[in-house]
Amino acid sequence: MSDSILRVVDNSIGQLPDDLPKDDVSKLRMELFRRLKKAARKAAKANGLLLYLPVQRVRSTLAPASFVISQVSGEGIGIQSNEVLGALAADRGNSEPVDVDGSQGTRIERVVPPAEDAEGSFSSRRIEYVLPLPDSPLPRWLTVTFSTVGDGDPDSDFTSALVDLFDAVMTTFRWSYA
Structure with a gap:
């Protein structure tokens, strides 16, 4: 690392x-x-498998954003995917059902205040896709969590454009098994 x-x-x-x-x-x-x-x-x-951070500038601007891909297992807890998705949708903010490459999941959007110990931080806009792993013998979910401070305003056009870009990336997501 x-x-x-x-x-x-x-x-x-x-x-x-x-x-x-x-x-x-x-x-x-x-x-x-x-x-x-x-x-x-x-x-x-947070059980992250992959962390994506933009490190190349585009027209001299670095996008203040990241996303993390994690896997969560429900092994041994005896609950179904739809129960997990329903509980997440009720608990975490604005949510809506999504279909990502045939997997019926949930997209959750919320604004997260800055950490109390973070000096000079901004609120961030967070988008989370929670998707059950298709054909998994055990209850497992993949979460793809995007976070951006944008230009410091979670509701600005720039921040919303970054969210739209991430949502566009998620439309290209495909399940693949090695």
Whole structure:
């Protein structure tokens, strides 16, 4: 994990202006490494299988967003997929049924306030797709959770455009078994 984070940090630091003081570059490098490592640990703690962070700038703008893919197992708890989806929909915010490559799931959208210990943080807009794994002998779900602070306003056009882009990505999702 640390090697991947170091590659991302080195690539990002390489995009900084050459006239930036070396002390500032060192501080930025350490802060970026710390934040990325924290994001990776948080994703792993949430049973994250994959963490996607945009690291390339588009027209000099870096998208302040991420998404995590996790697998949740209901093994041994004796509940059905539709019960889980119904409970999530009732508990987590605005929800709607979705069909993702033939899997009937739930899309949940909410605004999450900044963490109390996070200085200078913004509320984030969070979109979560919860999908039962098709043909699984045990109750298992895949969650794909997108989060963005956008431009600092969870209801702005820019933030909504990032959410729309993520929803478009989810329309391309396909189940594949190796």
